[in-house]
Each structure stands twice: as C-alpha cells, then as structure tokens.
Amino acid sequence: xxxxxxxxxxxxxxxxxxxxxxxxxxxxxxxxxxxxxxxxxxxxxxxxxxxxxxxxxxxxxxxxxxxxxxxxxxxxxxxxxxxxxxxxxxxxxxxxxxxxxxxxxxxxxxxxxxxxxxxxxxxxxxxxxxxxxxxxxxxxxxxxxxxxxxxxxxxxxxxxxxxxxxxxxxxxxxxxxxxxxxxxxxxxxxxxxxxxxxxxxxxxxxxxxxxxxxxxxxxxxxxxxxxxxxxxxxxxxxxxxxxxxxxxxxxxxxxxxxxxxxxxxxxxxxxxxxxxxxxxxxxxxxxxxxxxxxxxxxxxxxxxxxxxxxxxxxxxxxxxxxxxxxxxxxxxxxxx
Amino acid sequence: xxxxxxxxxxxxxxxxxxxxxxxxxxxxxxxxxxxxxxxxxxxxxxxxxxxxxxxxxxxxxxxxxxxxxxxxxxxxxxxxxxxxxxxxxxxxxxxxxxxxxxxxxxxxxxxxxxxxxxxxxxxxxxxxxxxxxxxxxxxxxxxxxxxxxxxxxxxxxxxxxxxxxxxxxxxxxxxxxxxxxxxxxxxxxxxxxxxxxxxxxxxxxxxxxxxxxxxxxxxxxxxxxxxxxxxxxxxxxxxxxxxxxxxxxxxxxxxxxxxxxxxxxxxxxxxxxxxxxxxxxxxxxxxxxxxxxxxxxxxxxxxxxxxxxxxxxxxxxxxxxxxxxxxxxxxxxxxx
Numbered sequence: 001x002x003x004x005x006x007x008x009x010x011x012x013x014x015x016x017x018x019x020x021x022x023x024x025x026x027x028x029x030x031x032x033x034x035x036x037x038x039x040x041x042x043x044x045x046x047x048x049x050x051x052x053x054x055x056x057x058x059x060x061x062x063x064x065x066x067x068x069x070x071x072x073x074x075x076x077x078x079x080x081x082x083x084x085x086x087x088x089x090x091x092x093x094x095x096x097x098x099x100x101x102x103x104x105x106x107x108x109x110x111x112x113x114x115x116x117x118x119x120x121x122x123x124x125x126x127x128x129x130x131x132x133x134x135x136x137x138x139x140x141x142x143x144x145x146x147x148x149x150x151x152x153x154x155x156x157x158x159x160x161x162x163x164x165x166x167x168x169x170x171x172x173x174x175x176x177x178x179x180x181x182x183x184x185x186x187x188x189x190x191x192x193x194x195x196x197x198x199x200x201x202x203x204x205x206x207x208x209x210x211x212x213x214x215x216x217x218x219x220x221x222x223x224x225x226x227x228x229x230x231x232x233x234x235x236x237x238x239x240x241x242x243x244x245x246x247x248x249x250x251x252x253x254x255x256x257x258x259x260x261x262x263x264x265x266x267x268x269x270x271x272x273x274x275x276x277x278x279x280x281x282x283x284x285x286x287x288x289x290x291x292x293x294x295x296x297x298x299x300x301x302x303x304x305x306x307x308x309x310x311x312x313x314x315x316x317x318x319x320x321x322x323x324x325x326x327x328x329x330x331x332x333x334x335x336x
Numbered sequence: 337x338x339x340x341x342x343x344x345x346x347x348x349x350x351x352x353x354x355x356x357x358x359x360x361x362x363x364x365x366x367x368x369x370x371x372x373x374x375x376x377x378x379x380x381x382x383x384x385x386x387x388x389x390x391x392x393x394x395x396x397x398x399x400x401x402x403x404x405x406x407x408x409x410x411x412x413x414x415x416x417x418x419x420x421x422x423x424x425x426x427x428x429x430x431x432x433x434x435x436x437x438x439x440x441x442x443x444x445x446x447x448x449x450x451x452x453x454x455x456x457x458x459x460x461x462x463x464x465x466x467x468x469x470x471x472x473x474x475x476x477x478x479x480x481x482x483x484x485x486x487x488x489x490x491x492x493x494x495x496x497x498x499x500x501x502x503x504x505x506x507x508x509x510x511x512x513x514x515x516x517x518x519x520x521x522x523x524x525x526x527x528x529x530x531x532x533x534x535x536x537x538x539x540x541x542x543x544x545x546x547x548x549x550x551x552x553x554x555x556x557x558x559x560x561x562x563x564x565x566x567x568x569x570x571x572x573x574x575x576x577x578x579x580x581x582x583x584x585x586x587x588x589x590x591x592x593x594x595x596x597x598x599x600x601x602x603x604x605x606x607x608x609x610x611x612x613x614x615x616x617x618x619x620x621x622x623x624x625x626x627x628x629x630x631x632x633x634x635x636x637x638x639x640x641x642x643x644x645x646x647x648x649x650x651x652x653x654x655x656x657x658x659x660x661x662x663x664x665x666x667x668x669x670x671x672x
Contacts, residue, residue: 003464004415008439010465051655079340080524087649088424090444091657094527094647098660103344103524105452106647106662108426108444116441120456127463128339129346188416188439191430311430311442313423319387321427324434326442 003126006220008213009187015336016125017178018295019132020073021288022066024059026141026167029277029285032266037289039066045142045167052142053091056169059281060085060096060138063171063288067134071173078102078173079130082117084109085138085280086165087147092138102134111206111235112189113137114170114284115307115328119186121174122330131176138169139279148199148314161201163237163262163278164271170284172292181295185331187217191311193324199317203240203262203275206308209325210236211247214306217329225255231304232291233327234261234283237275238268240308261286283307295334303332339462342556344549345523351672352461353514354631355468356409357624358402360395362477362503365613365621368602373625375402381478381503388478389427392505395617396421396432396474399507399624403470407509414438414509415466418453420445421474421616422501423483428474438470447542447571448525449473450506450620451643451664455522457510458666467512474505475615484535484650497537499573499598499614500607506620508628517631521667523553527647529660535653539576539598539611542644545661546572547583550642553665561591567640568627569663570597570619573611574604576644597622619643631670639668 005011023038030041040062047055060083068075081100084107085092097104109116117135124130142152144165150156174183192212196205210233218225225231225248233244241260248255261283262276287305294300307330312323341347359374366377376398383391396419404411417436420443421428433440445452453471460466478488480501486492510519528548532541546569554561561567561584569580577596584591597619598612623641630636643666648659 002467004466008415010460013464053651053655054657079344084444086425088651089422089446089647089649091647091649091652093444094660095652095657097647097662098527098529101526103526104662105456105524105664106444106446106645108420108429108442110425110442120441123463123465124346124459127459127465128349129459129463130340131338188441190437190439191434193434309442311425311427311433313425313427315389315424316427316431319389321390321431324430326433326440328441 008216009185009220011185012122012126012183014126015182015184016122016174018172018181018292019175019178020067020071020173021292022063023170023285023288024062025285029166029168029265034289052140056092056138056140056143057095059169060092060136061099063169064100064134064136067171067173075100075102077132078134080105080124080133082107082121083136084113086144110309110311111278111280112307112309112326112328113280115305115330118172118330119328122183122186125174125176134171134173136171137280137284139165139281141165141167144279158274159200160274161239162274163202163276164273165279166265166277166282168281168285170288180334181292182333182336183330184333185221187213187329189213189327191324191326193322195322197322202278202310203237204243205310205323206236206325207240207243209327210244210306210308213327213329225253228257228302228304229300231258232261233306233308235278236260236308237262239275295332298334301334305330305332344552345521345556347521348458348462348519350462351518351520352458352510354508354517354628355511355514356403356407356509357628358399359506359621359624360398361621365502365504365601370625388476392428392474392476392479393431395505396428396472397435399505400436400470400472403507403509411436411438413468414470416441416460416469418443418457419472420449422480446645446647447614447616448643448645448662448664449616450623451641451666454508454666455664458519458522461510461512470507470509472507473616473620475501475617477501477503480615494610495536497575497611499538499611500609501615502601502613502618504617504621506624517628518669518672519666520669521557523549523665525549525663527660527662529658531658533658538614538646539573540579541646541659542572542661543576543579545663546580546642546644549663549665561589564593564638564640565636567594568597569642569644571614572596572644573598575611631668634670637670641666641668
C-alpha cells in the first residue's frame, strides 16, 4: 500500500501518537511570552557546565528525559532517536546521544531539524519498524554566535534583519498508540534558493522554501489553508513571515492562521531581538512548550508545523555562494 | 506488524532493491586497487570547480546522477534523498541537493553517513512511503584536512595511526522492486565511547561501536558471522580493523570474512596512507565501486555493510572531550 500522497507528502496510515514532550530554555527565552510554558528555564547560560557547547548537550539530555518522563517510559524503550543541532559536526547531539545510550540517527537540517526529525521518527513508527521513537533539536545563542558570526566579546552590531539564535531545546517521544496528539502527514521539503547572500537575512532566504512546502502540502492533501487552526513556520522571523504571507497573497490565498515560531518565542518590541528568534531550538521549544500542549488540550485541533532551515555555512558564503533554504512540514492533529 | 528484530534491528518485510549506484573518486583513489571499478576518476582535485568545497558538491551530484542513470530514472522519480558529508553544516550535500531539486533529508553521521542514509532510504521504501529513494555521501581530502586539522600548505606530519580522508563520493538508488541486490536488514547503532582523545586515532575510537553493532546485529537476526560472505566496516583503517577482530576473538569468534573499506580503498604499503582510508566518501565509494557490483554478479551473496562514524569536532576535543563512535549496519543480499 502506498502512503505517498501527491508529490512530496507521506500520509501516515495509523498516525503515531505524541506520547511525551520536553522543553528547556535560557533566561531570555524564559522572559518571553511563552516563558511560563517551558519545563525548565535556566538563568545560567552554562547550565552548570564548563562550556556553552557542553551546556547545549545537557539541554538536549534534559529535553529527551523530560519527554520520556511524560510518556512514562525509560530511554531503553526508544528504538530510534533522531537529533541535530547547529554546531559543526552536531556535537551537542552526538554527546547527548552518548549520554542517553539509545539507537541514534544524526541529522543536519539547520533550523528545520525538529520537523525533519519528528517526520522521520513518525515514519519509522507508522512503517511498523519502531514502537517508540524520539526527536530532539537544540541551539544556544552563545555557541551559534561564536561559530557563525563573531565571538560575543567582540560586541558586534546586529543588522535590523538579523534574528536571535534561541537558547533552547525541545524533544518529542512518539508511540504507536496513545491519547494524542497525532502526527498525520509529513511533507518532505525540496531546497529553494532565492539567491540571498546576506547571513543576517535568513528569513528572506528561507521564505520561498516555506511557501513551496506549505503550498505542496496543501495540494498533496487536498486541504485548504483554513483546514488548519495554525500554520506555523520555524524560524523565519518577522520579515520571513511577512514574505510567506505575501507569496500566498499573490496566489490569492490570505493566510489568516499563519505565524512563525521566531515571532512567538520573544516579545519582539521589548526583547531587542530584531526580526525574532532562530536556531533549531526555537521551533523545537515552541512546539514542545506551547503547540503540543494546546493540541492535547484541544484548543488547537489541526496544526501544520513547518521547520525551515538555511543550509549554508560561513565557508560557503565566503566562497560567494547563496543561502539554500529548506522546509519540512509535519501535520499534527488533536484526534485521529 | 512489527518489523523490529531483537534490540536494534529493523527487518525489511519486502527488501528494497538497489536499482542503481554511482561512484566518483580523486586521483589517489583511482590509483588504488579499486581504481578500475569506479565510474569516474578525476585527476583534478577541484573537479573543474573554483574551490574544493564546491568540488565535493559536484562529486555528489555526479554520483547521484550516475546512480539514477543505472536505475534508468530521472531525479524527479525520487521521493527522498538522504545525504551528508563531513564539512561544517554539510555544505557539499546541501548544495548538491539544491542542484538535484529533490525532497531532501540532511544527515550528519560522520563516516557512518552512507550506511545511515542507505538504512533510512530503505526503511522509507519498505514502509510503503516511497517508490524511489536515494542515499549519497562524500568526503574530500583537501576540505577535510583544512577543516579538521591543518591547512594543506602547512605540510604537517601525519602520525602512524592517522588515516587518509578519501576524495570520493558514492550514491545508491533504491526501488520497491528490481533484480537486486536487496537491503534486508538495518541495525541502528548506539554510541560507544572508549575515551580516545587523539583525533589521529579514529580507528581505535570507532572500533568498539563497530563491535557492538555487529554483535547486536548477529544476535538480533540469529545469524552467525559466517552467514555473511563479507562483513565490512567503513572506515576503521588497519588498526581499528585489527581491534574489531581482537574484540570478537575475546568472545571466541574468529572473523575470517571481515575487512574494512579504509583498508580496501588504498594500497596501504605503496600509497603512504598509514592506517588506510577514512571519510564519508570512503565506504560510499567502496560500496558503490566494488561491493554492489559483486552482489549483482553473485560473487558475493550476503554482505554486512557497517558504516562507522566519529561524532566529535575540533571544538569538542579542544574542550577535553573524547571521541564518540557510532556504527550503523545494513545487510545486503544478492537475492531476496
């Protein structure tokens, strides 16, 4: 039986249940509008570790462990963990997977990682391969800044289009059955590259990919955008968000139910984050801090969670390349 | 129906067919014992591009395109491409996926990437999600050296335990049906970390992971090591290979049919590569240059292809961390 729908969408015959989720954020994210919803807020940017890189790894361990607790399971139940982060060689994830001691598939999807991992983890359960799987993603402002841009001590100015890399991690545990919410569809993204070469304008670089994947998802499933209570990208920020809205408007589609995790995570006016949040941890934390809880409570019935990633590096930009964007969409439903 | 076997193995109910494969290598790899078997050997380390990083991306495009040609398909047939490389943010793969224009899942598994991607691509086909999938991996001596160690111009000495990062890429295209060879099982690896902190001794760092995954695979499937005509890791090199042999010997198991892609790719005596080859491209090229052809010809009936990766970074080692190893095993059979 084919579970392929249209061009790029996988329909899950027996939608896996989201059995647990966990979130952890830094001080700034805890001071944002979603602060009260996270499982843990650390005022120490080192999270008790000696380096920011180790801190990010510990954040992932916390998120997965908390997700397992909510699911009432031990790590030993996991047939597969999918995870990734922004650091070179994804070390936050590698060392977290070492500590967790579970079968592990490493991902690199930049800020699309949470959606990519959630999607693949769902396919393994629905495909009959796994009873329990998990997905995790993280980012840390301090590890990202010194790797992608400047050492923090340099005190560089930020451009108006810049986003703020979230210090955050989120994890999800999936099971064959449970009270939900459920993963019903996964739309695998293709790369779209509008030719942006400015590393401080990720929203514009990724917006066409978000538009392409959302449009494809709606065509593949035969759904209209209004089917969803919420279509949420992560993380385009304010500018990228307005570009997606504009791209749909050109098609005659008014997205009244659309927002972005980078816009939700911070108070954009008060918290000096310019265009909003970014980083793998941003959408992971918004998903696990707010969206899954609302789906469980039934205040949201249908959510299209669209992870957006920019697959460049400082080296590729230095060699004159543009920023390729990708977006993977995962459809979540409160009931099967 | 559960397709989980034992602790970590996924059994494919209707083993996907390897419908095509492609390989491309650099000059040194072309001068090695497998030289005549590769689809293309480039004597230009830039492969016609302006930078080594762009060259590596072009190598991936060639490998996937060649694999699709062998399968008699266009890129548009692909429901998903899994790929990765060693570079920061996996840029060789990101830009290759942009050029190919197919649904793309980015991986980071270091040198285990080919096995990780081949495994996941197989699960999507067997799970009924995809009719056609592909996996690709690459490495380039010059991009890896300057990123992980020293600029080539520095002319640093290599230690005796060092391996040589292969300039190579390999890709595989999978289909629901075809004359084979077939992917029958996927064993997902857990991280094993023996505490090695020497970035020039990857073989020792990864050997326990290879031992753990092979042992688990044999236990999960109820097979003895002699079931396989060939058990092949990639890429432990000569030293890691001897450590795996020794670890099995302690269990009373003599691995008479075991070797390593890093040992196969070069003439270790003649080509000054110390312990042998490494890099995502090494096992990918040996798989697509030699192993799949022998399975197709029937000179090999059963092969256990075990991708081994070291999930560290220069930053993590600089912060005093050790090198975590992982190994994913994929069982290949000439007939279903």
